[in-house]
Amino acid sequence: MYVRDTIAAISTPAGEGGIGIIRVSGDRAEDIAEKIFIRNMSGGMKSHRFYYGAIADPDEAVSLDEAMVVLMRSPKSYTREDVVEIQCHGGYLVVRKILDLVLKQGARLAEPGEFTKRAFLNGRIDLVQAEAVIDVIRGKTDAAVMLAQHQREGHLSLRIHEARENIVYALAMIEAYLDFPEEDIEFAEDCEIVNSVKGALGKIDNLIDGFDEGRVLREGVSVLIAGKPNVGKSSLLNTLLQEKRAIVTSVPGTTRDIIEEVVNIAGLPVKMLDTAGIRQTDDVVEKEGVRLALEKIAIADLVLFVLDGSRVFDEADGLILDAVAGSNVIVVKNKSDLAPVMIIPDLLLEKPAVEISTVTGTGIDALKELIFSTFIHNRAVDSREYVVLSQARHRDVLQKAGGCLKTFLENFGAGMSLEIVALDLRDALHALGEVTGETTPDDILDLIFQRFCIGK
Amino acid sequence: MVVFEKSYDVIVVGAGHAGCEAALAAARMGRSTLLLTINLDAIALMSCNPAIGGLAKGHLVREIDALGGEMGKNIDATGIQFRILNTKKGPAVRASRAQADKQQYRLRMKRVLENQDNLELKQAEVTGLSVENGTVCGVDTKVGIRYPAKTIILTTGTFMRGLIHVGLTNYPGGRAGDPPSIGISDHLRELGFEVGRLKTGTPARLDGRTIDFDRLEVQHGDAEPTPFSFSTDRIDCAQMDCHIAYTNEKTHDIIRSALDRSPLYGGVIQGVGPRYCPSIEDKVVRFPEKSRHQTFLEPEGRDTVEIYPSGLSTSLPIDVQYAMYRSIHGLEQVEIMRPAYAIEYDYVDPIQLHASLETKLIRNLYHAGQINGTSGYEEAAAQGLMAGINAALRVQEKEPLVLGRNEAYIGVLIDDLVTLGAKEPYRMFTSRAEYRLLLREDNADLRLRDKGHVVGLLPDEDYQAFQYKRTMIGEEFERLRFGKISPAASDPLFLEQLGFSGLKNSLTFEQFLRRPDITYSHLCQIDPVSRDVPAIIREQVEIQIKYQGYIDRQQLEVERAAKFEGTKIPADFDYGGLSGLSAEVREKLVRFRPDTLGQASRIPGVTPAAITVLAIAIRALGAR
Incomplete structure (x- = not known):
């Protein structure tokens, strides 16, 4: 259906790029831009002009990123609606955060191909041009595409179907109660309905949790190698890369810049950040390296805290311990080929730890395993059972459905009239309909007639 | 000829x-x-x-x-x-x-x-x-x-x-x-x-004189009958009772042993029957775990002994019908006046x-x-x-x-x-109505009287009575928005009983009625004028106030769908000349020939994309 609401999406390919573009289309596009785009110039934006400024959440007054923003007023735009494009730095997180902000201001996440669909609906492009896009849109419900999606995303649709079954069941029980007051049938207990809905909600919540894992699989994660000088950070990076990249010497402080390399761990793209050793230093260049390293610790998804196992835990190690205290940490005790000396301080005991030797290669697999499992909790990742939500659209659908189910549970628990709480279940089914196909009244009646002996 | x-x-x-x-x-x-x-x-x-x-x-x-x-x-x-x-x-x-x-x-x-x-x-x-x-x-x-x-x-x-x-x-x-x-x-x-x-x-019609009603559960009508018609003021006639009886395992055995003589199970009947109104043999076969099935014994009128046993329709042979009905408690001596039958x-x-x-x-x-x-x-x-x-x-x-x-x-x-x-x-x-909260018995007149009058079907007299009612409802809403309960002027004990203790600011009557568990009877205790509001007006106003949020929610959905509902598809529309439709969807549209985009969108298998293509094509036609 064509509804004139305002839509938004990330228009650049997923993943890291030099630049990221968030596109917003609809009546409220300009309005939203004005709310989140801070610039020095006064007055409104003119159409088709680039403006420089920063994107910030008006509620929190924290700037997310500097950005270039262009407003293209209707009808001179791709969709023939008011369109705003926000160009920002290309990091996944930044782009995603700006999109979230735009959505928070009232835009809706665009469906695949929806900008083109609007261009088509508003007569900007003709049918032939739009057919390719139409195929994508149609793909949502087509069984063949569904199957492809199924294979690509594990059993996502199957799981959603299971949730749908739970909801259909609960709704059928309620509808039977409403529509057949004269029949001699045993109506479902309240707890049966609640359990069924809770079951659906559990499945949906699981899928939403899996979304982050899906994002991680697609986008990759950043892992920072931290440690005092000469504990073997660069050796570890080279071991993981299986080639020599970082300069490895036994002279402490050799790595001054941040070195970035991507390694593939069981399909998980991991961006390894090798930093300068962190220590108190007077060397200007090295000092800068330390500052960078400390900064990066704060934003890395995971920190590998490398220690030299053949030595005692000293003050320099302690300095790093303070720096990584708030991070996701794996303790890597290097040099297991040498006599073990180090006693890990209590503060680190709860953190996952692994002993390795970059010289013999011992423990490297265990470390990889540990990195992987930090992000991907489900060990069945390689099996077909693994379900991840890799598309924001699916997450959107599931969040909508989950929200409806939560409202249902609240209202049902509060003893609200059943014909009213039935609305919440219908809304949940309607949301899931994007993936499972629409649930018709006949589907509900089918279940009622299967389960209950009805009829005079 | x-x-x-x-x-x-x-x-x-x-x-x-x-x-x-x-x-x-x-x-x-x-x-x-x-x-x-x-x-x-x-x-x-x-x-x-x-x-x-x-x-x-x-x-x-x-x-x-x-x-x-x-x-x-x-x-x-x-x-x-x-x-x-x-x-x-x-x-x-x-x-x-x-x-x-x-x-x-x-x-x-x-x-x-x-x-x-x-x-x-x-x-x-x-x-x-x-x-x-x-x-x-x-x-x-x-x-x-x-x-x-x-x-x-x-x-x-x-x-x-x-x-x-x-x-x-x-x-x-x-x-x-x-x-x-x-x-x-x-x-x-x-x-x-x-x-x-x-x-x-349809079931058999039974001779009421051969049924032992004293041994059956009785079902009375409402103490005060409510009329169906908006034009009927009241119903004064005396009401008759229905009775409730049940089949039992013996009934089910009789049915099961006779299935070979059932036209339904013998394949003689080809037509499709209703699932919600199955014959008794259907019920027994499909729900073997159920030990009894309910029947309402409904009188066919004041001047007849004929009884209609609801839920017991059958196409079994007449001798089985006798055995089956007579196996029911209270119906041991029952005589059949008209046999049950199936019809294709x-x-x-x-x-x-x-x-x-x-x-x-x-x-x-x-x-x-x-x-x-x-x-x-x-x-x-x-x-x-x-x-x-x-x-x-x-x-x-x-x-x-x-x-x-x-x-x-x-x-x-x-x-x-x-x-x-x-x-x-x-x-x-x-459950078939997605806008169920809007489609109530109580507001059928508000929904449809105008339409009936416009086409010239509803007589002026009925329409005037309706207009009077509608005006009264409007005035009552105004009154409730204007009227206020002030905490200072009200009995604190009464407010406390209703869960309004600690009320600081005054409350309109409408806000008061919106609270769950509060009804007009409570309002009448505070506001004497409310006592004079006719029951039929009270009912409508109270429902609308209490349902307001949900009615609005459904109304919003209606507005969202309105665009398609109003878009007509020309009767001679050429689906064949429309690219961008899959062969399957095209075949469906040609077969159904929907009148509007709304209809088209509800045909099973017609995708949202197809509707979009159609919408554009129709708009293009209109522009030409």
């Missing part, structure tokens, strides 16, 4: 519940109307259950009444037991139901028809249609008369090629005691219609209809009732009414009246029929 001397505006074929409403509507709208029936003594006969209403069906009756139909008035005048169902549930799922005096019901309806201006009644069996250039222009009857007319409404019920089954014995009949209608469905097939076969059934009949798949109920194939021909695959008197009457209105409007060269899914159950019913078709007999349920 002799051509009759007079030509009519509207001819209605069949005088069941659909036919009566169709004929009355057309005649009341000033059209010269002829009603033809196989048996003038069987007008508005309740062939099955002697009852009107129930969930969703009661809603239909109220809507028929609001538009100016007769069913509500007829049952109010001839009912013998009235009940409101679901009184403990919300207003949207409350529904009226009444037991009818079967003979009085049909006699009163016949009287109303006979006293109606512009309406003639004749006994005749229609065997074919007279069609010229794709437009119907009359009907042919068995005795060789052709009645010319501008429009024809077919309401054939179970009569077209009706076949009655009692055990493995079967014989042609339109209903027990009446002949079938032969020829017309063959003619429809020749004209190009897809004709299918359905099945339904021809129907015309309703996807071949416009939402006006005019056929897409033949102009000026309308179908209503069981011919469209529905079951139930109320569903039939609703369609009959709309077909009558639309045939009359056609004669007046006006646009048809099509009710939206957000406006009436009648709209849901007809939209379901024309977009989904009927694979089994269709019955209305409240």
Whole structure:
């Protein structure tokens, strides 16, 4: 259906790029831009002009990123609606955060191909041009595409179907109660309905949790190698890369810049950040390296805290311990080929730890395993059972459905009239309909007639 | 074929519940109307259950009444037991139901028809249609008369090629005691219609003198009967009781051991039966774990001993029927007055209809009732009414009246029929209405009186009474928004009892009523003026205030869907020339030929993308 609401999406390919573009289309596009785009110039934006400024959440007054923003007023735009494009730095997180902000201001996440669909609906492009896009849109419900999606995303649709079954069941029980007051049938207990809905909600919540894992699989994660000088950070990076990249010497402080390399761990793209050793230093260049390293610790998804196992835990190690205290940490005790000396301080005991030797290669697999499992909790990742939500659209659908189910549970628990709480279940089914196909009244009646002996 | 001397505006074929409403509507709208029936003594006969209403069906009756139909008035005048169902549930799922005096019901309806201006009644069996250039222009009857007319409404019920089954014995009949209608469905097939076969059934009629009612559970009517019709002030007649009995394992054994003599299980019956109204043998087979099945023993009238045992329809042989009914506690000595039977009949798949109920194939021909695959008197009457209105409007060269899914159950019913078709007999349920909270019995007049009046069906007198009611509702809303409860001026003890302790600012009466558990009776304690507000106004205002948030939510959805509902697709639209449609969707659209984009969007298998393509193409057509 064509509804004139305002839509938004990330228009650049997923993943890291030099630049990221968030596109917003609809009546409220300009309005939203004005709310989140801070610039020095006064007055409104003119159409088709680039403006420089920063994107910030008006509620929190924290700037997310500097950005270039262009407003293209209707009808001179791709969709023939008011369109705003926000160009920002290309990091996944930044782009995603700006999109979230735009959505928070009232835009809706665009469906695949929806900008083109609007261009088509508003007569900007003709049918032939739009057919390719139409195929994508149609793909949502087509069984063949569904199957492809199924294979690509594990059993996502199957799981959603299971949730749908739970909801259909609960709704059928309620509808039977409403529509057949004269029949001699045993109506479902309240707890049966609640359990069924809770079951659906559990499945949906699981899928939403899996979304982050899906994002991680697609986008990759950043892992920072931290440690005092000469504990073997660069050796570890080279071991993981299986080639020599970082300069490895036994002279402490050799790595001054941040070195970035991507390694593939069981399909998980991991961006390894090798930093300068962190220590108190007077060397200007090295000092800068330390500052960078400390900064990066704060934003890395995971920190590998490398220690030299053949030595005692000293003050320099302690300095790093303070720096990584708030991070996701794996303790890597290097040099297991040498006599073990180090006693890990209590503060680190709860953190996952692994002993390795970059010289013999011992423990490297265990470390990889540990990195992987930090992000991907489900060990069945390689099996077909693994379900991840890799598309924001699916997450959107599931969040909508989950929200409806939560409202249902609240209202049902509060003893609200059943014909009213039935609305919440219908809304949940309607949301899931994007993936499972629409649930018709006949589907509900089918279940009622299967389960209950009805009829005079 | 002799051509009759007079030509009519509207001819209605069949005088069941659909036919009566169709004929009355057309005649009341000033059209010269002829009603033809196989048996003038069987007008508005309740062939099955002697009852009107129930969930969703009661809603239909109220809507028929609001538009100016007769069913509500007829049952109010001839009912013998009235009940409101679901009184403990919300207003949207409350529904009226009444037991009818079967003979009085049909006699009163016949009287109303006979006293109606512009309406003639004749006994005749229609065997074919007279069609010229794709437009119907009359009907042919068995005795060789052709009645010319501008429009024809077919309401054939179970009569077209009706076949009655009692055990493995079967014989042609339109209903027990009446002949079938032969020829017309063959003619429809020749004209190009897809004709299918359905099945339904009815229980035996029992001799009440041979039932031991003292041993059965009794079911009374409501202490104060509520009328169906907005025009009926009150119902004063004495009410009769129903009784409840149950089958048992012995009954089920008897049924199971006789299945080999069932036409249903022996494969003799080909037609598809309704799942929601299964025969007792169906219930026993499909739900073997159930140790008993309930039956309501419903009196067929005040002046008869005949009893209708609901839920016990069967097509088993007569000896099995005796054994089965007599195995029921309280019915050990029961005598059967009329045997139970199943009936198969021809129907015309309703996807071949416009939402006006005019056929897409033949102009000026309308179908209503069981011919469209529905079951139930109320569903039939609703369609009959709309077909009558639309045939009359056609004669007046006006646009048809099509009710939206957000406006009436009648709209849901007809939209379901024309977009989904009927694979089994269709019955209305409240769960079929996505805007259920908007479609209540209590507001049927607010939803539909205007429409009934605009088409010229609803008499001025009824319309004025309605306008008065609507004004009063409006004024009461104003009063509630203006009137205030101030904490200072109120009895603190009373406020505390109602959970308003600590109330600081004053509260409007409307805000007060919006609170859960607060009703007008509470308001009356604070505000003496509220005591003078008539109950019918109070009810409407209270429901609207309490439901407000949900009504708004549904209204929003209605607005969202409105664009498609209003977009018409030209009847001659060339789907073949439209690229961007899959072959499957194209085939469906060509087969259904939907009238609007809204209809198209509800045809199973038609994707949102296809609708988009269609929308653009139609817009392009309009621009040209």
